[in-house]
Amino acid sequence: MTAPITPPEFPLTALMKSSTWLFPLVETAHIWGFVILVGSVVMFDLRVLGMAKTISVRALSKFLLPFSLGAVLIVVPTGALLFATQPTEFLANRVFMLKLGLIFLAGCNALAFHAGPYRSVTEWDTSATAPLSARLMTAASIAIWLSVILCGRMLAYV
Ligand code: HEM
Structure with a gap:
């Protein structure tokens, strides 16, 4: 019988x-990172969905985007370190794979938002209602990020 392959540690x-x-x-640094990431993204999404319409969407984006991008630099390395403690188990864990898939989907959604409806932001920067596509994408963004948190939390139990 061949011995199971164990990855290098x-x-x-x-x-x-x-x-x-x-x-x-x-793990605490991972939590700090995703709190800032998901917090900043959701605040922006709520603005596009129609809350606090007196705040300029462009000004809010300029303020929050550095927080979101900076947080990615905390979340990904800390996530990779947590992953590296049990790589075989996590790779076989469907919730972990779902979480990674959702993160990828959230990234694609954000890129599509910036390449799509956000290009016309000057027309709906303040007071106006954002286009339907922008509202659908930001609503999807909130749902995806909250699902990523649920998957992350579930990892301790499945
Ligand atoms: C980008 C957004 C992310 C969010 C919102 C997120 C969310 C979470 C949450 C809520 C937990 C549970 C924390 C706890 O129970 O104390 C967690 C744990 C974990 N995350 Fe993430 N995570 C993200 C990215 C990543 C990435 C990119 C990786 C891997 C490369 C990763 C790997 C892990 C691992 C392995 C654990 C489990 C640690 C354990 O309890 O054994 N995460 N994450």
Whole structure:
């Protein structure tokens, strides 16, 4: 019988497993990251959906986008570190794969929003109702990001 293939373990991964503090610290940084990411995205989405119409969509985007992009730089490396502690288990976990698929979908949705309805933002920057496509995409964005959080939380139980 052939022995199961075990992926190579990096020193940091081994330290994450043996240290009492490192895993919870990385997980806490992961939480800080996605709170800022999902928080900033959802605030923008709510504005496009019609809340606080006196606030300029462009000004809000300029303010929030650096937070969203900066948070990605925290969320992805910390997520990768958490993943590296049990890669085989996570790859076989359907909830984890669903979570990654949803993150990809959210990224595509955001790119499509910026390449699509956002190009005409000067016409609906303040007071006006955003086009239907913009409202559908931002509503989808909220639903996808909240589902990503649900999948992330479920990982501890499935
Ligand atoms: C981009 C948005 C992301 C969100 C909103 C998110 C959300 C979450 C949440 C809510 C948890 C549970 C935290 C807890 O129960 O304490 C979690 C855990 C986790 N995340 Fe993410 N995550 C994101 C990105 C990623 C990425 C890109 C990866 C992998 C490359 C990843 C890998 C993990 C792993 C492996 C865990 C489980 C740790 C464990 O409890 O064993 N996450 N995530």
